[in-house]
Amino acid sequence: MKQLPFIHAQMEYSRTAGENPYVDYSNTMVGPVPYNLVAEHYKVQVNNARLSDSIPTLDDNGFELVKTGLDFDQFESSEKVKGQFYSAVESFLGRHLPGVKAVIAFDHNLRSRAVDDHTVNKRNPVPTVHADYSQLAGPQRKKEILGTDENESDRFAFINYWQPIRHIVEESPLAMCDTRTVDQQDFIRTKLKYPHREGEVYTVKHSSKHIWYYYPGMAPDEALLLKCYDSETDGRSRFLAHSAIDDPTSPATARARESIEVRTLVLFDRSMS
Numbered sequence: 469m470k471q472l473p474f475i476h477a478q479m480e481y482s483r484t485a486g487e488n489p490y491v492d493y494s495n496t497m498v499g500p501v502p503y504n505l506v507a508e509h510y511k512v513q514v515n516n517a518r519l520s521d522s523i524p525t526l527d528d529n530g531f532e533l534v535k536t537g538l539d540f541d542q543f544e545s546s547e548k549v550k551g552q553f554y555s556a557v558e559s560f561l562g563r564h565l566p567g568v569k570a571v572i573a574f575d576h577n578l579r580s581r582a583v584d585d586h587t588v589n590k591r592n593p594v595p596t597v598h599a600d601y602s603q604l605a606g607p608q609r610k611k612e613i614l615g616t617d618e619n620e621s622d623r624f625a626f627i628n629y630w631q632p633i634r635h636i637v638e639e640s641p642l643a644m645c646d647t648r649t650v651d652q653q654d655f656i657r658t659k660l661k662y663p664h665r666e667g668e669v670y671t672v673k674h675s676s677k678h679i680w681y682y683y684p685g686m687a688p689d690e691a692l693l694l695k696c697y698d699s700e701t702d703g704r705s706r707f708l709a710h711s712a713i714d715d716p717t718s719p720a721t722a723r724a725r726e727s728i729e730v731r732t733l734v735l736f737d738r739s740m741s
Contacts (some may be wrong), residue, residue: 471516471518471519471684471685472516472684472717473515473516473519474513474514474515474516475513475514475516475682475715475716475717476511476512476513476514476716477511477512477514477643477680477713477714477715477716478509478510478511478512478713478714479509479510479511479512479597479643479674479680479711479713480507480508480509480595480596480597480711481507481508481509481510481597481671481672481673481674482505482506482507482508482596482597482656482658482671482672482673483505483506483508483656483673484504484505484506484656485504485505485506486504488504488659489503489504489505489656489657489658489659489671490502490503490504490658490659490660490661491503491505491658491659491660491661492661493660493661493662493663494661494662494663505656505658505671507596508674510674512678512680513680514643514680514681514682514713515679515680515681515682516681516682516683516684517533517681517682517683518683518684520681524644524646524681526565526627526693526695526705527695527704527705528648528704528705529644529646529647529648529681529705530644530645530646530647530694530695530705530706530707530708531644531681531692531693531694531695531708531710532692532693533683533686533690533691533692533693534560534564534690534691534692534693535689535690536560536631536689536690536691537689538553538556538557538560538631538691540552540553540556541633541634543578543633543634543728549576549728550576553576553728553730554573554576554730555573557571557573557629557730557732558571558572558573558732559571560629561627561629561693561732561734564693565627565734565736567736567737567738568734568735568736568737569622569735569736569737570734570735571732571733571734571735572613572614572732572733572734572735573629573730573731573732574613574731574732574733575730575731576728576729576730576731577728577729578633578726578727578728579592579593579725579726579727579728579729580592580724580725580726580727593640593642593712593725593727594711594712595711595712595713595714596671596711597645597671597672597709597710597711598658598669598670598671598672598709598710598711599655599669599670599672599696599707599708599709599710600626600628600669600696600697600708600731601626601668601669601670601696601697601707602655602657602658602668602669602670602707604657604668605667605668605669605697606624606626606697606699607699608668609626609667609733610624610626610733613733614733621738622735622736622737622738623698623699623700623735623736623738624698624699624733624734624735624736625695625696625697625698625699625700625733625734625736626695626696626697626731626732626733626734627693627694627695627696627732627734628692628693628694628696628729628730628731628732629691629692629693629729629730629732630642630691630692630693630694630727630728630729631688631690631691631692631727631728631729632686632687632688632690632725632726632727633688633726633727633728634688634726635688635723635726636685636686636687636688637684637685637686637725637727638685638718638719638722638723638725639714639715639718639722639723639724639725640712640713640714640715640724640725641682641683641684641686641712641713641715641725642682642692642710642711642712642713642727643680643681643682643710643711643712643713644680644681644682644692644694644708644709644710645672645678645679645680645681645708645709645710646678646679646680646681647695647705647706647707647708647709648679648705649675649677649678649679650672650675650677650678650707650709651675651677653673654672654673654675654678654709655670655671655672655673655707655709656670656671656672656673657670658670658671670707670709672709678709682713682715684715684717694708694710694729695708696708696731712725
């Protein structure tokens, strides 16, 4: 199938509907999740990054496509994912990223809309434009993971490893907004309320300056690296806005997207990164 240079997709942005934006997951009972944001939908051009004149990179654009060759297929076992797959991802990132001192995989999500997928704790793809960490949340999450403020001056980043599983992506691909086209004022600090803690993410206001990319037909031997937070403030990418999208070119017979994202904390040697 001939690849198109771009598609047009509906993108769900947000705007505030009052003070202190929040999404409240603290009530674990089944039902609508309370929030005080308003969804705004825009049809946007999403460019085929495979046909881009320049190859997107983590530091320049906030995302990067890599060939991994990770040999693992036991995604139905949470224990094996946390053991074997976490270790493989940590090793891969340690080899791939320059100046790495340590990589700590600490969480993951499996995503699938397949009705016959019995994988435990799977979630649907997220259709809202968001960035996983805010300026406040990055250092807070690092402290929660490490349990200390030691080496506070060292550079660190939260990088998500996103990989299709079982088959190529035929619907609901992941779209990324080039970080060079997003202003800080486009981000909305949004509290996430859980039963035993609070977090904070950025939801995102629409801007005509945003430039979007996706990789059609991603295969299980490929992965996306997504830079969700970087403590460095020298002009490199820091916060990546992203979202699942409905691909208008997906055939009616498309298999439901199945993917895994592993969240990692990466510690760098500042002199080498």
